[in-house]
Amino acid sequence: MPIRRRRQGEEPDSTLEPAGEEADAVETDDAPAAGAAVEGDGPYDSGDAYPELQRLDFGSIQVPVAEGLGFQVNFEATEVDEAGNPLNGRPVAVLVQHAESVLQIQAFAAPKRSGIWDEIRKETATEVAEQAQGQTEEREGPFGTELLAMVPAELTEEMLNEMPPEVREQIPAEVIEQGYAWQPIRFIGIDGPRWFLKGVVQGAAIEDEEQWQILEDVFRNIVVVRGEQPMPPRELLPLNLPEEFSEAAQTEEGEAEAETLDPFERGPEITEVR
Numbered sequence: 001m002p003i004r005r006r007r008q009g010e011e012p013d014s015t016l017e018p019a020g021e022e023a024d025a026v027e028t029d030d031a032p033a034a035g036a037a038v039e040g041d042g043p044y045d046s047g048d049a050y051p052e053l054q055r056l057d058f059g060s061i062q063v064p065v066a067e068g069l070g071f072q073v074n075f076e077a078t079e080v081d082e083a084g085n086p087l088n089g090r091p092v093a094v095l096v097q098h099a100e101s102v103l104q105i106q107a108f109a110a111p112k113r114s115g116i117w118d119e120i121r122k123e124t125a126t127e128v129a130e131q132a133q134g135q136t137e138e139r140e141g142p143f144g145t146e147l148l149a150m151v152p153a154e155l156t157e158e159m160l161n162e163m164p165p166e167v168r169e170q171i172p173a174e175v176i177e178q179g180y181a182w183q184p185i186r187f188i189g190i191d192g193p194r195w196f197l198k199g200v201v202q203g204a205a206i207e208d209e210e211q212w213q214i215l216e217d218v219f220r221n222i223v224v225v226r227g228e229q230p231m232p233p234r235e236l237l238p239l240n241l242p243e244e245f246s247e248a249a250q251t252e253e254g255e256a257e258a259e260t261l262d263p264f265e266r267g268p269e270i271t272e273v274r
Contacts, residue, residue: 105197108233133151151185194226
């Protein structure tokens with residue numbers, strides 16, 4: 001299921017191959033706010049019309065799949081032992097990997113008639129400046145106003161030694177001497193009906209247009225399933241592990257199975273599905 005690159009100005013009708021007819025649309029009298037999801041141009045609400053594509057079902061978000069994409073889930077500890085080691089956890093973010101790029105996806109509850117992206121964007125800029133000693137700037141992107149951050153990433157001698165020689169040779173001597181390099185991070189957000197979808201892009205896709213087009217099409221074709229349950233604004237919508245994750249784990253050797261059952265053994269990531 002290939003994803004093709006969309007040309008500048010071309011209608012965003014999805015680069016992912018459709019798998020069937022569109023669902024019925026839900027009409028609304030509310031005018032979309034700036035940066036809000038618009039019917040016919042995703043990301044989509046589960047009650048609206050959207051292209052029927054092959055997607056991984058994470059519960060509150062359904063993420064399209066295509067050749068060359070890898071998927072992982074980040075966990076947050078919900079229970080620890082006396083030594084502080086995590087015992088149980090909940091999934092809190094979906095990571096989509098493509099080549100040298102990563103897109104982190106999270107969905108949150110939001111007020112019915114007002115978006116929260118403007119507030120979150122400002123808070124994120126403050127956190128980058130105060131906690132990471134970084135810099136930010138707002139700019140317009142395909143999903144409206146987004147935030148581009150530059151944060152200092154530490155370069156230790158151990159990290160440099162682990163790099164392939166051809167990669168280390170590309171790092172300027174003054175960067176190695178100062179001990180850090182500026183890392184770009186791109187924050188994108190969409191206000192939907194009672195939900196907010198956040199994307200964080202890292203890696204080559206920030207500057208590489210071809211890699212970005214792949215991740216853009218993934219983000220554009222996400223379907224958010226808000227549900228009817230009342231939730232306070234900004235609360236993370238619950239995530240589930242797709243059946244494909246369990247099936248993939250069962251086909252791997254015992255090591256992969258152990259990683260699935262104990263995702264904190266090597267960090268907050270688990271089974272990768274391609």
